[in-house]
Amino acid sequence: MIRTTAIAAALLAAGPAFADAHTEIDLTATGDAAAGESAFRQCQSCHVVADPDGEVLAGRAARTGPNLYGVVGRVAGVVEDFRYSDIIVTAGEGGLVWDEANMVAYLLDPTGHLQEVTGENGRGKMSYRVRAEDDALNLYAFLAQFTAPEGTGEETN
Known part of the structure; x- marks a missing residue:
C-alpha cells in the first residue's frame, strides 16, 4: 500500500511537467481580426507584415x-537580420x-512582460504600449491571419 501510494504521488508530481513538455501550444485567437486591422495602424510606423516573397500584406515597409x-x-x-534587445533573445531562448x-501581455507592457518571463532587469526595444486588452486581443487575431500555409515549407521567421 505504501509503495503504491509513493508511486501514485510521484506520478502526480511529474504529471504537470510531462504534460507541459508534450502539449502543443494553443494559438487560438479570441479577438476580432477586423478590429485588429484598424488597431494595427498604430503599429505600422515600426512594423510590416510581408510574406516570404516580400509582398507587403499589412502596414508599410517600416523596418524599425x-x-x-x-x-x-x-x-x-x-x-534573421533583426537586432533584438538581449532580454527578448533571452526570453526566446527560454521558450517564449x-x-x-x-x-x-507583451503588447500591454513590453518590458514588464519580458522581465517577468526572464527574471532579468533588461529593457525591450518596443516602447509603445497598447492601452486596452481588447485592442491587444484584436491585434493578435489580426496577426494570426498571416502565417505560411501548413505543408508549404515556407519559413515564417
Missing part, C-alpha cells in the same frame, strides 16, 4: 521593428512563444 509575418506561434526574438496570452 521586425516583420510580423508568421509571428503567431513563433519563438520570440528569432527573425507568441501565443495569445504572451502577445497580449
Whole structure:
C-alpha cells in the first residue's frame, strides 16, 4: 500500500511537467481580426507584415521593428537580420512563444512582460504600449491571419 501510494504521488508530481513538455501550444485567437486591422495602424510606423516573397500584406515597409509575418506561434526574438534587445533573445531562448496570452501581455507592457518571463532587469526595444486588452486581443487575431500555409515549407521567421 505504501509503495503504491509513493508511486501514485510521484506520478502526480511529474504529471504537470510531462504534460507541459508534450502539449502543443494553443494559438487560438479570441479577438476580432477586423478590429485588429484598424488597431494595427498604430503599429505600422515600426512594423510590416510581408510574406516570404516580400509582398507587403499589412502596414508599410517600416523596418524599425521586425516583420510580423508568421509571428503567431513563433519563438520570440528569432527573425534573421533583426537586432533584438538581449532580454527578448533571452526570453526566446527560454521558450517564449507568441501565443495569445504572451502577445497580449507583451503588447500591454513590453518590458514588464519580458522581465517577468526572464527574471532579468533588461529593457525591450518596443516602447509603445497598447492601452486596452481588447485592442491587444484584436491585434493578435489580426496577426494570426498571416502565417505560411501548413505543408508549404515556407519559413515564417
